[in-house]
Amino acid sequence: MALLTELNLYPIKSCGGISLREATLTSAGLMYENIYDREWMVVDTKGEFMTQRDFPKMALITPRIKADTLELRAPGMLRLEIPLGLPDPEEEKTLQVRVWEDAVQAYDCDEVTATWFTNFLGTPCRLVRFHAEAKRLASGKWTGDVEAPTLFADAFPMLVISEGSLADLNGKLKAQGREALPMNRFRPNIVIGGIEAFEEDFAESLRIGEAKLKPVKPCSRCNVPSVDQSTGVPGPDPLDIMQSYRANPKLDGALTFGMNAIVLEGEGQVLRVGQDIGVDLAF
Structure with missing residues (x-):
């Protein structure tokens, strides 16, 4: 029987995640205590997004949700408190920022916050928050109508x-005398137990209570899985092992692991670790 075994929220893109026992499902992803997945992002002086691909130390910035702030900690740094309330419209400062090919408006967090991130990452940068009036859509090529x-x-x-997909990869790594990797290297929001390796690749839909999710696009992989999320230090990259069996012709041979998914039904439903998952295969 398929089970929901992990729920993970990443308040700040490419920074540490929060493991949850339950989370609310929204059309834009998971939400907990009115904090959305990847609601904040670190950008450089040109407004371009920054990630662990180039700044692996971002893994060490760990969030904690408090009553009215998002508390951030990082080695050697004082704690930082990010207000959860949106800025007053008359006082808000905004920036146009970029994620891949998408340009969107974002709230610019304050100078104290920018200095904190700049000092820790060792490069000028700022923290921004997705604007309440901004809109960004996943590719219609994969989501259809x-x-x-x-x-x-x-x-x-x-x-x-x-879990089966990770176990399969770890079996191949161990056969080469290499250490197994934890799931957090791949930064999923939802982890499924009780199905065969890569069965998620062939799922037409996933039913969790009243919610219905649709896996739409295999997730192509970069170097982030090589970053130890507990140390922020890159190590051996599993991509060389994946090269032998995870090249995906749907993405011109890109190496894929996991499935990107969208919400078809059940917005507002609360998902809980331990729930049964109905896996409807596409064949």
């Missing part, structure tokens, strides 16, 4: 991976 909003995620509202 469904308009799927997303915030600062790379491209889609959610990433789904099965």
Whole structure:
């Protein structure tokens, strides 16, 4: 039987995640205590998004949700408190920022916050928050006639991976004398237990209570899975092992692991770890 075994929220793109027992499903992804997945993002002086691809230390910025702030911690830094309330419209400062090919408006967080991130990452940067009036949609090439909003995620509202897929990869790594990798290297929002390796690749839909998700696009992989999320230090990259069996012809041979998903039904439903998942295969 397929089970929901993990729910993970990443308030700041490419920074540490929060493991949850339950989360609210929205059309733009998971939400908890009115904080959305990838609602914040670090940008450089040109407004371009920054990630662990180039700044692996971002993994060490760990968030904690408090009553009215998002608390951030990082080694060697004082704690930083980010207000959860949106700025007054008459006082807000905005920036146009870019995620891949998408340019969107964002709230510019204050100078204290910018200095904190700049000092920790060792390069000039700022923290921004997705603007309440901004709109960004996942690619219609993959979502069809469904308009799927997303915030600062790379491209889609959610990433789904099965425990079986990771176990399969780890078996291949161990056969080469290498250490197994934890699931957090792949940064999924939803983890499924109780199905075969890569069965999520062939799912037409996933039913969790009253919610219905649709996996739409295989997730192509970069170097982030090589970054140890507990140390922020890159290590051996699993892509060389994946090269032998995860090249995907649908993406011109890109190496894929996990499935990007959108919400078809059940917006507002609360998902809970331990729930049964109905996996409807596409064949």
